[in-house]
Amino acid sequence: xxxxxxxxxxxxxxxxxxxxxxxxxxxxxxxxxxxxxxxxxxxxxxxxxxxxxxxxxxxxxxxxxxxxxxxxxxxxxxxxxxxxxxxxxxxxxxxxxxxxxxxxxxxxxxxxxxxxxxxxxxxxxxxxxxxxxxxxxxxxxxxxxxxxxxxxxxxxxxxxxxxxxxxxxxxxxxxxxxxxxxxxxxxxxxxxxxxxxxxxxxxxxxxxxxxxxxxxxxxxxxxxxxxxxxxxxxxxxxxxxxxxxxxxxxxxxxxxxxxxxxxxxxxxxxxxxxxxxxxxxxxxxxxxxxxxxxxxxxxxxxxxxxxxxxxxxxxxxxxxxxxxxxxxxxxxxxxxxxxxxxxxxxxxxxxxxxxxxxxxxxxxxxxxxxxxxxxxxxxxxxxxxxxxxxxxxxxxxxxxxxxxxxxxxxxxxxxxxxxxxxxxxxxxxxxxxxxxxxxxxxxxxxxxxxxxxxxxxxxxxxxxxxxxxxxxxxxxxxxxxxxxxxxxxxxxxxxxxxxxxxxxxxxxxxxxx
Numbered sequence: 001x002x003x004x005x006x007x008x009x010x011x012x013x014x015x016x017x018x019x020x021x022x023x024x025x026x027x028x029x030x031x032x033x034x035x036x037x038x039x040x041x042x043x044x045x046x047x048x049x050x051x052x053x054x055x056x057x058x059x060x061x062x063x064x065x066x067x068x069x070x071x072x073x074x075x076x077x078x079x080x081x082x083x084x085x086x087x088x089x090x091x092x093x094x095x096x097x098x099x100x101x102x103x104x105x106x107x108x109x110x111x112x113x114x115x116x117x118x119x120x121x122x123x124x125x126x127x128x129x130x131x132x133x134x135x136x137x138x139x140x141x142x143x144x145x146x147x148x149x150x151x152x153x154x155x156x157x158x159x160x161x162x163x164x165x166x167x168x169x170x171x172x173x174x175x176x177x178x179x180x181x182x183x184x185x186x187x188x189x190x191x192x193x194x195x196x197x198x199x200x201x202x203x204x205x206x207x208x209x210x211x212x213x214x215x216x217x218x219x220x221x222x223x224x225x226x227x228x229x230x231x232x233x234x235x236x237x238x239x240x241x242x243x244x245x246x247x248x249x250x251x252x253x254x255x256x257x258x259x260x261x262x263x264x265x266x267x268x269x270x271x272x273x274x275x276x277x278x279x280x281x282x283x284x285x286x287x288x289x290x291x292x293x294x295x296x297x298x299x300x301x302x303x304x305x306x307x308x309x310x311x312x313x314x315x316x317x318x319x320x321x322x323x324x325x326x327x328x329x330x331x332x333x334x335x336x337x338x339x340x341x342x343x344x345x346x347x348x349x350x351x352x353x354x355x356x357x358x359x360x361x362x363x364x365x366x367x368x369x370x371x372x373x374x375x376x377x378x379x380x381x382x383x384x385x386x387x388x389x390x391x392x393x394x395x396x397x398x399x400x401x402x403x404x405x406x407x408x409x410x411x412x413x414x415x416x417x418x419x420x421x422x423x424x425x426x427x428x429x430x431x432x433x434x435x436x437x438x439x440x441x442x443x444x445x446x447x448x449x450x451x452x453x454x455x456x457x458x459x460x461x462x463x464x465x466x467x468x469x470x471x472x473x474x475x476x477x478x479x480x481x482x483x484x485x486x487x488x489x490x491x492x493x494x495x496x497x498x499x500x501x502x503x504x505x506x507x508x509x510x511x512x513x
């Protein structure tokens with residue numbers, strides 16, 4: 001589809017069908033020349049430089065503000081360890097999917113450089129955003145698309161997780177591609193590229209987080225009931241992406257039902273949980289809010305969160321009035337279904353969970369903002385409207401920058417603590433090949449170059465007897481919080497302070513064995 005084919009110059013979609021240019025009847029003196037015989041001119045897609053600028057700025061801001069030297073977080077160490085050739089593989093719990101491990105494999109499989117991995121992901125996330133926005137060119141004008149991309153890309157949670165080895169941003173990209181291509185395939189049954197886009201978008205989402213993919217595509221499935229070919233493409237994409245997860249469920253988790261049950265238990269039991277306030281509390285920069293206690297952030301920090309649905313509804317109302325509702329209502333509906341489990345079915349919060357909803361909501365929000373600017377009558381009214389929108393956007397950017405800076409600083413501090421603990425363990429003789437257990441053993445083991453194993457909890461992967469046997473043949477240490485008590489089998493082991501924690505080191509390590 002040509003860019004802006006159904007849009008006005010202001011970026012607000014036209015109403016109804018594209019108008020037909022009236023044909024002037026030819027007289028006998030006018031040569032009969034078929035239009036199909038003329039060489040068509042190649043139209044240069046309008047607005048793509050704007051999309052490219054948004055994507056490039058997104059990548060650059062990640063590299064400047066999030067910083068490539070930011071150490072890996074807890075979940076990142078699990079995903080990266082699955083494909084790394086430098087550290088043992090961490091326990092892979094039931095809810096996790098291997099999509100992000102495959103995404104980082106081109107770098108992590110041969111290099112242990114965090115800087116290189118961050119740069120790779122930042123560049124890749126920018127390219128992905130560009131191509132995901134291009135999918136929507138036939139439904140929104142270039143101004144609306146560039147605004148939608150900028151709104152999504154400027155959120156602190158988007159900037160923070162763009163260069164992270166985490167799956168949520170990529171679910172958001174898959175959602176944009178899948179829903180946008182679905183609209184194209186629905187309006188043109190001969191558009192094979194659009195059908196492949198539906199398949200690819202659904203597969204990416206399911207590869208990253210299978211259950212998120214299901215929630216996102218629920219409105220698409222409802223619209224495909226009378227379109228069996230499109231329904232088959234959607235189902236095939238979901239199956240292609242989630243196939244490995246399902247096979248692994250039977251191979252390693254006791255079956256699909258058992259894996260789903262284990263995943264639910266690890267997440268606190270899926271069911272009715274009003275997590276709206278939890279998500280609100282996390283907006284101040286808490287990457288994981290579990291348990292989510294304390295007061296909500298300053299209202300200035302959360303104002304955008306309340307404005308988001310209002311502006312999305314405005315955009316939807318404008319589209320309905322213009323009789324071109326589906327391109328706006330469908331991403332809005334998919335955003336709602338994507339957000340439902342994380343607002344009402346889970347007992348804790350993490351801002352990244354809502355990234356797919358934010359990506360989809362950006363389109364109706366940008367559409368609504370464009371209407372605010374273009375609907376103003378007269379020069380004075382237009383100036384006031386533009387000024388108000390500009391002030392709102394400027395305030396939004398300031399808030400996002402402040403929260404991002406706070407989040408990066410606090411995350412860097414915790415990861416520096418893990419690095420110092422790893423250095424202290426090395427000084428005690430806990431070096432590869434080695435094994436850690438206890439408090440925060442998973443990320444610290446990654447930084448130390450050790451394996452990790454737990455005898456209880458969600459990451460339980462060994463027994464006490466096996467851990468005691470391992471202590472006779474390899475360096476083993478059990479970590480506890482300051483003042484914490486070690487497990488019974490390690491209470492006689494020498495204790496040392498390592499960073500802010502205490503390590504109970506197996507006696508054989510202290511003897512230099």
